[in-house]
Amino acid sequence: MGVEQKLTTVKALWHERLKQNSDDLFVIEAGQRYSYGQIGQLVEQAAxxxxxxxxxxxxxxxxxxxLDLENIVLLLACIEVGAVVNPLNPHFDRDEVTALIKRFKPYAIISQKSVRGRDTISTFQHLPNYQLTCTGDLKxxxxxxxxxxxxxxxxxxxxxxxxxxxxGTSSAPxxxxxxxxxxxxxxxxxxxxFGITKSDLTLLLSGMYHAIGFHHGLIxxxxxxxxxxxxxHYAIAxxxxxxxEEPITFxxxxxxxxxxxxxxxxDLGQLRQLICxxxxxxxxxxxxxxKRNLPLYNCYGLTEAVPFSYTPRAYYQQQQGLTTAVTPMAGIKVRLVNDQQVINQANVTGLVEVKGPVIFKEYLGEPEKTVATFDGEWLKTGDLAHYNQAGLLEIEGRSGDRIIRGGEKIAACLVEEKLQVCSNIQEIAVIGIPDMRLGQRIGxxxxxxxxxxxxxKAELLAELSKHEVDKKYWPEKIWQLTALPRTVNGxxxxxxxxxxxxxxxxxVQQIF
Structure with missing residues (x-):
């Protein structure tokens, strides 16, 4: 575009795109093609x-x-009228959604009826202090x-x-x-x-509630x-x-x-790179x-800093593609800290801290948590890492207790809490079980x-279903013990x- 550095708001960017590229293709959905100008008209109506x-x-x-055209249009319409949009994960259970509404107090809550039977807001008939209106498939x-x-x-x-x-790894989202x-x-x-230009066509598979979808997909x-x-709806077929059917490039x-x-x-078609x-x-x-001769690059960050690091192409090629080491994105500074000392040498583990223009503004309504997340100007990510001999970061994992299943982060303590509804459970401990496809499963x-x-396992899952515990908290492997190993402090x-x-x-007896 050539003028993006002069723009200071997403709304201004959208207007400039409509001005310069009105007739250019923007969205493909179910075989239908929509130009920037056509989407702009829909956004204007929604606004x-x-x-x-x-x-x-x-x-x-x-x-x-x-994840559909209606979602894209309403997101841009919110930006058009100056509203601050809060995309909600359609997999949030009723308790999570209700808690967020109570804490954030949105002026408007709009839900699209799901065809997958995982509705939450669209099943609500009443919310205190809100008036219900229905139009089409929207509530x-x-x-x-x-x-x-x-x-x-x-x-x-x-x-x-x-x-x-x-x-919501260690507390409510x-x-x-x-x-x-x-x-x-x-x-x-x-x-x-990643060298992405106007000529690229990306297949978007992550919802707008996720940083990959909202940031790397829409913006x-x-x-x-x-x-x-x-x-x-994701299906590999x-x-x-x-x-x-489409010349998808990444x-x-x-x-x-x-x-x-x-x-x-x-057949991977015209894909030239994968970003993970x-x-x-x-x-x-x-x-x-x-083996497939298709680059798979690491793009590492967190919701509070999306993204802050990536695997550079030259280093990836030097390592024959067998690396996930990352370097900071343009404009980002990263440091490793251990016991308040900054680490500069290789192969010494420390906590990753980040600063730069991508760092979030605040946690809504939680000033204490916002302050606690920073070390001066530096965001404390909670990630553990070390420098390799080439000076790149090797991310080791999280310092907290959480499970990452298929990219979804699940607090182990929350799973433990959900499983307490089962009648024959005295004590329980949940951990992530390594899995090649999903990364981890719930054990x-x-x-x-x-x-x-x-x-x-069948009885356990039946009881969880009876108590309407969301499936994302169901254990996939269980073991029965006579006691859990504990420290002297319990x-x-x-x-x-x-x-x-x-x-x-x-x-340890594993039960399948």
Whole structure:
């Protein structure tokens, strides 16, 4: 485009794109093609509807949608009217959604009926202090209390654009507030790192509630003036079909998708690169990418800093594609810290801290947590890493206790809490079980109340279903123990449970 550095807001970027590229292809969905200008007309109509519903600049608008054209249009319409959009994961259960609404107090909540039977908001018939309106397949809750907007008018670079929710690893999901500067700086660096231009066509597989979808799917595409293909419901057979029908040049998604692409799709069409985030990339996946002669680059970050690092092409080629080492994106500084000392030497593990224009503004309504996340100007990521001999970062994992299953981050403590509804569970400890395709699966070590009664997986899942525990919290492998290993202070030694699995300890009975 050539003028993106002069623009300071996403809204201004969108208007400039409509001005310069009105007739150019923007979105492909179900074989239908839409230009930037056509989408612009739909956005204008949707913006008028939002205004008619009373949405004002600075209001929070929560959207729970599938990945489709209607979702894209409403997101851009929110930006058009100056609202701060809060995309909600359609996989959030009722408790998670209700808690977010209570904490964030959005002026409008709009839900699209799902065809997959995982509805949450669209099943609600009533929300306190909200008026229900239905139109087509949309269900809208409009606040009956006109509160002072949380945010000021979205007119400047430091103003909020979107609130992305964290996965709730150690507590309830936090609302990560991202500004115009955050988004534009992040995606300018992303396009530069991976050489993405107007000629590219990306297949978008991550929802708008996820940083990959919102940042690298929507914002990066508009910034480059390129185009996207939308797939509403992920299925690898549909992905394979699209790769034959459309000249898709790259896909940015999770390791699970990369596994399916590289192991299950025979013809990869015109793909020139794969970009992977959300979880660590296993060596077997890199080896398969090497066999398929298709680069698989690591793009590493977190919701609060999307992205902050990537695997550079030259180093990737030097290592014959068998590396996930990363270097900071343009405009980003990274340091490793251990016991308040900055680490500069190779092969010494430390906590990753980051600073730069991509760093988020705040956690919505949680100033104490916002302050606690920073070390001066540096964002404390919670990631452990070390420098390799080439000076690149080798990410080792998280310092916290969480499971990353198919890119979805699940707090082990939350799974443990959900499983307590089961009648014959006295104690439980949950850990991540390594899995080549998904990265990790949920493993649970159970001490039963009745030691004489064997716990079967079928009975356990039936009880969880009865209590309406969401499937994402269901354990995939379980083991029965007489006691959990603990420290003198009573804390569970989860590392010993991991050792039990590795050594196939005789005192652990696995139940399939």
């Amino acid at each position: 008028k509807r939002l205004t008619a519903w009373g949405v004002q600049s600075g209001d929070i608008v929560a959207l729970q949608f599938e 809208m809750f409009i606040s009956q209390d006109r509160l002072v907007p949380v945010f000021k008018a979205n007119e400047g670079p430091a103003d909020a654009v979107v609130i992305l929710n964290t996965s 936090k609302g990560v507030v991202l500004t115009n500067t955050n988004l534009l700086a992040a995606e300018a660096a992303y396009l530069q790192a 990066a595409t508009i910034l480059a003036g390129s185009k996207i293909v939308l797939l509403k 549909e992905v394979a079909k699209l790769l034959q 896909i940015d998604s999770l390791p699970t998708v990369m596994y399916d692409l590289l192991f299950k799709v025979a 985030g959300g979880d660590q990339i296993k060596r077997e996946l890199l080896q398969q990418a090497q 649970a070590f159970i001490v039963p109340r009745d030691q004489q009664k064997k716990i079967t 804390k569970i030694k989860k590392y010993q449970l991991t050792e039990y699995l590795r050594d196939q300890a005789s005192n």
